[in-house]
Amino acid sequence: MCTQIHMCIHIQSFSHFLNSGTGPEVWGNCNAPKAITVSAVIYCLRSMVGHDIPLNQGCLKPVTIKIPPGCLLDPSPDAAVVGGNVQTSQRIVDVILHAFGACAASQGCMNNITFGDESVGYYETVAGGAGAGPAWHGRSGIHVHMTNTRITDPELLESRYPVILNKFTLNQGTGGRGKFRWW
Template structure:
């Protein structure tokens, strides 16, 4: 077809995306849309979205400083979150392209969302949790500001276990937030994720682990006119010694409800030793495992939307 035809259609795709975003922004009343969410350690994520006509300025001033752990994000992660939320606002299938961001100006101050990386890499801030956890929490912060949906589980529930002989990493689903006219889905990954869990048969064949239970955590979604989705319960039995690590959020802070809907239940994880001793683990935690120990992971439920009918 030639370079000219290719350039023509690429321009058409980006132009269409830009127009759809501008139309979506124009449907919102001009003004300032603000929200704040907090990580389980209290670190704030703040956003102010100033909408005027067909343009928006998204400002993350007031968010936490550089995180001492591994929960730092990068401008690329923040930009991806904003782009994702814009696609939700448009509510129309659009090819992913730069036209989606042409009507939006981003302000990302130095800190947890834009840390400085020195030349000495040994002093660089850790960002692994920013990719899998802050991206989720930031998405829910923007959705809260725009009042598009209640909070989903807001975490990928990263579970890692292994030994010098092997290693394994999985992310675990939870409850989706409800919205105007729809209930949240049970036992799904939401928003900034692209992973699926390994089939239990594969896990058990390849690793000294047994999947004892993988079930919906009934009642963990927040009540509302439209109820939040339920999280899951996942129980693993370990057959030999290994190390266990957890990277998660929403173990203290509950996934918020909207328009009178109730918050979802926070997640929880604990190790039940072969002796019967129970060891509670925090949102970001780990421990050594012995043969016969079990991990019981309960993932968060999504927030509800609207006042529950029984309360009206």
């Protein structure tokens, strides 16, 4: 579990990102490799631009991203990083979108579920939801931001794994109150 980590993204302009206030890499696995951090920045910029921008390294030419080596967002090669992809990447996106006033926070995690033993292994991201924006309600039960996957259909889950899914529902009323809500 990632707790008490410090992430600071200074945005000097739409094209200048400085992560100089980010804390050092952590002992747990919530460090995000530099590639994940850069991917989150690209995702945010492409989402906010409002035009179809090809996804390639060229779209970053006008963008400056400075990340101090050894920090949470560019850890050393020995640092654990699995949580950086599923949790920290979502937080990076939330921080950037908030800084631009583009959207409220998402669920903040890819909400993973995993189980298995010596003969079978299962890992999946479970949709949480999207935050509300300046003129729209949020959505529950959808994958957003750094996870745009689709959950396995219950019938496939039960036919391929030794499980029976008894219930899978949305947790109603968890989005808070406001003019535009996360339903």
